[in-house]
Amino acid sequence: MTSRAKKYTLDDMDTFLKNVIDTALKSAKNAMERNEIPVAAVIFSPESEKIIAIASNRTEQDHDPTAHAEILAVRSASALLRQTRLTDYDMYVTLEPCPMCATAISFARLRRLYFGAYDVKGGGVDHGCRVYRNQTNLYTPEVYGGIAQTRCEELLSSFFKTLRGNDR
Numbered sequence: 001m002t003s004r005a006k007k008y009t010l011d012d013m014d015t016f017l018k019n020v021i022d023t024a025l026k027s028a029k030n031a032m033e034r035n036e037i038p039v040a041a042v043i044f045s046p047e048s049e050k051i052i053a054i055a056s057n058r059t060e061q062d063h064d065p066t067a068h069a070e071i072l073a074v075r076s077a078s079a080l081l082r083q084t085r086l087t088d089y090d091m092y093v094t095l096e097p098c099p100m101c102a103t104a105i106s107f108a109r110l111r112r113l114y115f116g117a118y119d120v121k122g123g124g125v126d127h128g129c130r131v132y133r134n135q136t137n138l139y140t141p142e143v144y145g146g147i148a149q150t151r152c153e154e155l156l157s158s159f160f161k162t163l164r165g166n167d168r
């Protein structure tokens with residue numbers, strides 16, 4: 001069981017996983033165009049090389065503070081499969097999950113969690129309350145942080161730069 005993010009480089013990855021990352025980044029860019037914080041999550045099976053859910057933040061659009069990409073992706077995958085446990089599936093998300101999403105990922109029993117950028121302020125995996133290291137946490141996915149980190153960070157920083165620009 002791992003609660004700390006492992007080092008994992010893009011060179012270690014197969015074409016399918018790279019495709020998953022590209023899909024997530026595209027979806028995150030789409031969120032940015034809707035004036036949402038550009039974060040997206042993809043749930044997939046590495047065995048069948050199938051993507052079963054893609055979601056990006058919709059908190060503004062839905063007026064829903066819980067409409068984070070990871071929550072929406074878990075809901076969508078669970079509804080599609082008609083099951084509450086996603087044990088055969090992995091998630092890639094462009095930003096370290098917050099405590100709410102880290103908990104939802106645990107509830108969904110996702111096998112692996114890959115994330116892009118680290119979130120020092122809002123993250124709940126490697127920062128803050130570190131959900132998976134908590135004694136009350138019942139299930140911990142395998143965690144790989146910093147996957148395509150630079151691309152995810154660039155997208156987030158360009159969004160926040162634009163926001164600051166609009167304030168002037």
Ligand SMILES: [Zn+2]
Nearest residue numbers: 068097098101
């Ligand atoms: Zn979240």
